[in-house]
Amino acid sequence: MNILKIKNFLSSFEQIPSLIYLLKWIVICLLLGIVAGSISAFFLISLNWATGWRESHIWIIGLLPVGGLIIGLSYHLYGNSVVKGNNLLLEEFHSPKKIIPFRMAPLVLFGTVVTHLFGGSAGREGTAVQIGGAVADRFTKIFKLSKRDRRIVLIAGISAGFASVFGTPLAGGIFALEVLVLGRIRLDAIIPSFMAAVFADYFCSIWNVGHTHYHIKTVAEINPENVLWALLAGILFGLVAMLFSKSTHFWNSLFKKFISYPPLRPAIGGVILAIAIYAMGTTKYIGLGIPTIVDSFNIKLNSYDFLLKLLFTSFTLGAGFKGGEVTPLFYIGAALGNVLIWFIPLPMGLLAGMGFVAVFAGATNTPIACTVMGIELFGVESGVFIALACSTAYLFSGHSGVYSSQIIGSPKHTSFIREKGLHLSEIKNKRNKK
Numbered sequence: 001m002n003i004l005k006i007k008n009f010l011s012s013f014e015q016i017p018s019l020i021y022l023l024k025w026i027v028i029c030l031l032l033g034i035v036a037g038s039i040s041a042f043f044l045i046s047l048n049w050a051t052g053w054r055e056s057h058i059w060i061i062g063l064l065p066v067g068g069l070i071i072g073l074s075y076h077l078y079g080n081s082v083v084k085g086n087n088l089l090l091e092e093f094h095s096p097k098k099i100i101p102f103r104m105a106p107l108v109l110f111g112t113v114v115t116h117l118f119g120g121s122a123g124r125e126g127t128a129v130q131i132g133g134a135v136a137d138r139f140t141k142i143f144k145l146s147k148r149d150r151r152i153v154l155i156a157g158i159s160a161g162f163a164s165v166f167g168t169p170l171a172g173g174i175f176a177l178e179v180l181v182l183g184r185i186r187l188d189a190i191i192p193s194f195m196a197a198v199f200a201d202y203f204c205s206i207w208n209v210g211h212t213h214y215h216i217k218t219v220a221e222i223n224p225e226n227v228l229w230a231l232l233a234g235i236l237f238g239l240v241a242m243l244f245s246k247s248t249h250f251w252n253s254l255f256k257k258f259i260s261y262p263p264l265r266p267a268i269g270g271v272i273l274a275i276a277i278y279a280m281g282t283t284k285y286i287g288l289g290i291p292t293i294v295d296s297f298n299i300k301l302n303s304y305d306f307l308l309k310l311l312f313t314s315f316t317l318g319a320g321f322k323g324g325e326v327t328p329l330f331y332i333g334a335a336l337g338n339v340l341i342w343f344i345p346l347p348m349g350l351l352a353g354m355g356f357v358a359v360f361a362g363a364t365n366t367p368i369a370c371t372v373m374g375i376e377l378f379g380v381e382s383g384v385f386i387a388l389a390c391s392t393a394y395l396f397s398g399h400s401g402v403y404s405s406q407i408i409g410s411p412k413h414t415s416f417i418r419e420k421g422l423h424l425s426e427i428k429n430k431r432n433k434k
Contacts, residue, residue, distance in 0.1 A: 025192045028139055028153065032160055033199020036132045040164035040200065041207035043109055043131065047124060050117040051287050058283065060118055064274040067118030068266030071111045072320055076263045079107045082134075083262075085322075086126050089133040090405035093154050093180055096147055104134040111322030118270070119277060121286045121312035122323025124165055129324070132161025132200070155180070155189040160200035166326075167204075167211035171373030172197035178366045179403065182424070183410025185368070212290055214297060214356070216378045218347040220385065229344050230354065230385050233337065234392025237355050240336055241362025241397040244310050244329065248402060251318020262320065269319025273312070285312045289331040296334040296352040303342075306335035325402045326360055333359030346385075353378045354389035361390040362397030365406060399427050 054060055075083050082088060082104035092100055112127040136157025140150045155176045163172025173194035177186045186193075220226045255265040277286060284292060285308045292309075295301065313328040337355025341348045353374060361370035367390040374386035395412055404425035 022191065025152075025156075025195060028143060029156055029160075029192055029195035030199055032132075032136055032139065032153075032156055032196050033201075034203050036135050036157065036160035036196070037164045037200035037203030037205075038207065039105065039109070039131050039135070040128050040161065041204045041209045043112075043124070043127060044165065044204075044209045045207075046109070046113045047116055047288070050113050054117055054119060054287070055283065061274055061277050061283070061286075064118040064120065064277075065267045065270035067114045067120070068268075068270035068319065068321060069263055071114055071322055072263030072266045074107060074111065075320075078103060082107060082130075084405075085130055086403055087405040089130065089154060089158065090180060090403060090407075092137075093151055094405070094407060096150060099140055100134050100137040102134050102138060105131045108322055112324075115316070115321040115323050116287055119283070119286045120270075120273065120316040120321040120323065121289075121309065121328060122316050122321055122325075123288065123313075123327035123329070124324050125162060125326035126324030127322065128161035128165035129158050130161070132157040132159070132164075132196075136160070136196075151186075152189040152192050155186060156192040156196035159193040160196040163197035164200040164204035166373075167201060168373050168376045169194070169197040169201040170376055171369050172201070174372055175364075175366055175369035178369050179364060179406070181409035182365045182399075182401070182406050183408065183412070212294065214294065214353065214377050216297065216347070216349040216353045216382050219350055219381045220346050222384055226346065226385075227388065229346055230388040231392050233340055233344055233346070233351060233354055234358055234389040235396045236340065237333060237336065237358035237389055238362040238393035238396030238398075240306070240310070240332060241329070241359045241393055242400050244314060244325075244332060244359070245363050245397070245400045245402050247310065247314035248318050248325070249404065251315050252320075255319055266320035269315065269321065273316065273319075276312075285309050288327045290327070293327075293331050293334050293356070296338040297349040300341075300348075301335050301338045303339050306332045306339065309335065325363065329360040329363055330356050333357065350382060350385055353382055354385055357386060358389035358393040362393035363402050365394060365397070365401045365403075367391045367394035399424060 081101050108127045108130045115122050133154055136153045139153050145153060159172045159176035162175050163169040176193045177189060180186060259265045259268060289309060309328060309331045333355030334352040337351035338348060340351050344351060357370040357374040361367045370390045371387045375383045399412060401424050404423065406424050408422055
């Protein structure tokens, strides 16, 4: 009788099950952070090696078609179930069917390193997120998680991958909560998401893997005039984000339409890319492009740099090469912001920083995560301008995005209220039918 009374007494406190919940997710997120963070460290080291080797042996770009064929064949033979990449993670979150095959992790890691080694233009976020998601879904079996908890662990996996590859645990935690449903944030997973992000970032850093540091030297005064200039810049960032998303989907559809055998798509795309790179005589628009991103904060760039990076990256990913979109989006946004100094009277570094995160916000529909990322990377002094640029870019990028499996939870404006609950890809098909 006393035991029953004790149980009833304890059950009257909501904090008891909360404590049990917290302890469970500490264990899961700690293990996830160790594995995902360590793999991200290996991935970043591999990327640095691939980039350095390519820049020292430029002739390898001529073998880009061979690299594309290798990637195409590896996915065709072993990765048909994971070829959707980040969209597969979103689909499994919304409509759970089966555990994500672990082969997603080694395949995307291998494919991304090969893409960079041979000279493709791609990023790294997509790879890290897929690795984190594939690792996280292993815990569904190990801990026999419920459907609800499986959704939470997938969120944790996404945040772990994102945070560890960029060194931004706050942005990583929010990105995973925000990216799944356009206009909504999954607060039921907030603790696991942040814990996984912090743990993964920590265990990546203990492998002595560094992240690039950016600095905005001068921040403008906050006044009505500068706020209006920031909003104008945000509009332009949003339009370019939309252009990037639509370009990537365009090239992907074009390759699928005219080349029926999947392995040949990146091979033929590699031929075109290799010819274009040699014709231009520069490697400025391939790989991650971090040197150009750093320069954009202090040195005047060519007015067309952001457009060429957009073209090279959308074509690379559309052809079937592997990698993420985010670092190229940083490049595109920072280079565009650098150019806006011609007619927007804000400091060059501030405009570059605003573009850095705002184009990313518009293309992924994650304005809050991108605002926090800007503050993490550049400091809170630029926070107001970062927030204005990200939110405006989010609005003006329209109902488009690099993740076609995103579901509209809260439309960006009332004219799209009927599209609530649709995937971004379904909106395009709906428009085409009209």
